[in-house]
Amino acid sequence: MEVVKKYTETELVQLLRQRSEAIFSYLYDNYSGALLSIILNIVTEEELANDVLQEVFVKIWKQIDSYDSTKGRLFTWMLNIARNASIDMIRSKSFQNSRQNRELTEDVYSAGGTSETRTDQIGVRKMVHNLKEEYKVLVELSYFQGYTQDEISKMLNIPLGTVKTRLRTALIQLREMMKP
Amino acid sequence: MDTKTYIESGVIESYVLGMADAQEAAELEQLRRQHPEIDQAVLAFENALEKTAMAGAVAPxxxxxxxxxxxxxxEKAGSSRxxxxxxxxxxxxxxxxxxxxxxxxxxxxxxxxxxxxxxxxxxxxxxxxxxxxxxxxxxxxxxxxxxxxxxxDPAMIKVSMKGVPGKENTLATVFWDSKSKDVYLLPNQLPKAAPDKQYQLWAIVDGKPVDAGLIADCNGLCKMKNIPAAAMFAITLEKKGGSPVPTLDQMYVAGKVG
The missing domain is CATH 1.20.5 (Single alpha-helices involved in coiled-coils or other helix-helix interfaces)
Incomplete structure (x- = not known):
């Protein structure tokens, strides 16, 4: 679905700050799908991902005054809100508990056909999927699960310097894959 | 500064994806202001990331x-819950x-x-x-x-009374109705009387002063007593309530009729 863009990011930000409901509606129509894709990359469970999406738009609405265009584009800002909210969600106690339960049921009924397999095939994670295994795990842990490089170094028992270099190489490869 | 190496270091991607630490972020924010090619690289990756996310859009x-x-x-300003x-x-x-x-x-x-x-x-x-x-x-x-x-009124006779020697700055005018013999006084310039004193108008009839009335606070013309005949009018300052005969050394103005 191609949505014709009507506003520049500057106009969007300005109108959002004026609390225009029409603009919020426009923002949602244009960006909710892309933001949901990144949330699904992290949260993977559709119902929960939609809850996170709702939370993300509330945050965008309430924090729009703190958006600083010199630090990045509006979309980048929104994407990072979505990523952070998703990571917060998967780290929450309730999510950890429900995941344990789900893993048990999935063991019983076998893993096929759940919504989780599909989330590998969308958005940023689809690109990450094409990376070499040693890179993929680093992007997985740092970008999708929000671990620091120091934590990853300890977790995988790889020197911090190696984690840093590999991660950067992985990101450059990702960038190349994203090029049109 | 080798911007090419910097652009190829992966730090830009790390920054855009929200994975850079505070020091890296601060450095990049400074460098992109100084080097347009770094700024371009940041924007290019931001755009590519948006396209990727857009391409994977999932309907909520x-x-x-x-x-x-x-x-x-x-709840526009409430909690974010x-x-x-x-x-x-x-x-x-x-x-x-x-x-x-x-x-x-x-x-x-x-x-x-x-x-x-x-x-x-x-x-x-x-x-x-x-x-x-x-x-x-x-x-x-x-x-x-x-x-x-x-x-x-054409019947009115005007008598200008000028200040007597020593009181040259004073002036008053009598208007005398030749038919009704009513007398009106205009106190053009008379110094304000002390609270226990009052000006009194006299008509001089056959060489004798006749009381023509006391001058009260009046607006413009003061109506005085009816005087059938007079050769002259004069004003003296008397004690409050007037005197039967004028105190001559307290004469202020005087004027002959005609």
């Missing part, structure tokens, strides 16, 4: 948007809001009313005093008009 659950619109309208309310709770919340708003309006309008009422009182007072002053001025104008009528 229907109803998320409606819930958002309702919620954001409902996502809560769904039952319709009745919306109604209750809306009623409370309305009640609060209406109470606030009541206070506002009551204050407005009080201000307006006191402003109205002030205006009323001002209007009354203006009206009284206007009446006063009308009376004075009417008096002056009547005075003018008296002075311009």
């Amino acid at each position: 659950r229907p109803g998320v948007k409606q819930q958002l619109l309702a919620e954001l309208d409902f 996502v809560v769904s309310l039952s319709p009745w709770r919306y109604v209750a919340a809306a009623s409370i809001l309305l009640l609060v708003a209406s109470a606030a309006l009541n206070i506002y309008y009551y204050n407005q009313f009080k201000n307006t009422a006191s402003a109205y009182q002030a205006l009323l007072l001002e209007k009354n005093s203006l009206f009284a002053e206007n009446q006063n001025i009308q009376t004075k104008a009417l008096d002056l008009f009547n005075n003018m009528q008296v002075m311009s």
Whole structure:
């Protein structure tokens, strides 16, 4: 679905700050799908991902005054809100508990056909999927699960310097894959 | 600064994806201001990332948007907690809001009313005093008009009384009606009398002073006593209430008739 863009990011930000409901509606129509894709990359469970999406738009609405265009584009800002909210969600106690339960049921009924397999095939994670295994795990842990490089170094028992270099190489490869 | 190496280092991607640490981020924010090619590289990756995310767009659950619109309208400045309310709770919340708003309006309008009422009182007072002053001025104008009528009557004899030696700055005028013999006085220039003193007008008849009346505070012309005949008029300053005979050394003005 191609949505014709009507506003520049500057106009969007300005109108959002004026609390225009029409603009919020426009923002949602244009960006909710892309933001949901990144949330699904992290949260993977559709119902929960939609809850996170709702939370993300509330945050965008309430924090729009703190958006600083010199630090990045509006979309980048929104994407990072979505990523952070998703990571917060998967780290929450309730999510950890429900995941344990789900893993048990999935063991019983076998893993096929759940919504989780599909989330590998969308958005940023689809690109990450094409990376070499040693890179993929680093992007997985740092970008999708929000671990620091120091934590990853300890977790995988790889020197911090190696984690840093590999991660950067992985990101450059990702960038190349994203090029049109 | 080797911008090419920097651009190929992966730090830009790490920054855009929100994975850079504070030091890396601060450095990049400074470098992109100094080097347009770094700024371009940042923007290019941001655009590519947006395209990737857009390409993977997944339609949200229907109803998320409606819930958002309702919620954001409902609590614009409240907490960021996502809560769904039952319709009745919306109604209750809306009623409370309305009640609060209406109470606030009541206070506002009551204050407005009080201000307006006191402003109205002030205006009323001002209007009354203006009206009284206007009446006063009308009376004075009417008096002056009547005075003018008296002075311009062809039967009127005008007697100018100039200051006697030592009182050269004083002046008063008698208007004497040759038909009715009524006497009017215009105190053009007479010094203000002390509280226990009063000016008295005299008509000189056959060489003798005859009392022609006391000069009170009058507006323009003062009506004096009727004097059938006189050769001269004069004014002296007497004790309050007047004297039977004039105190001659207290004479201020005098003038002959004709």
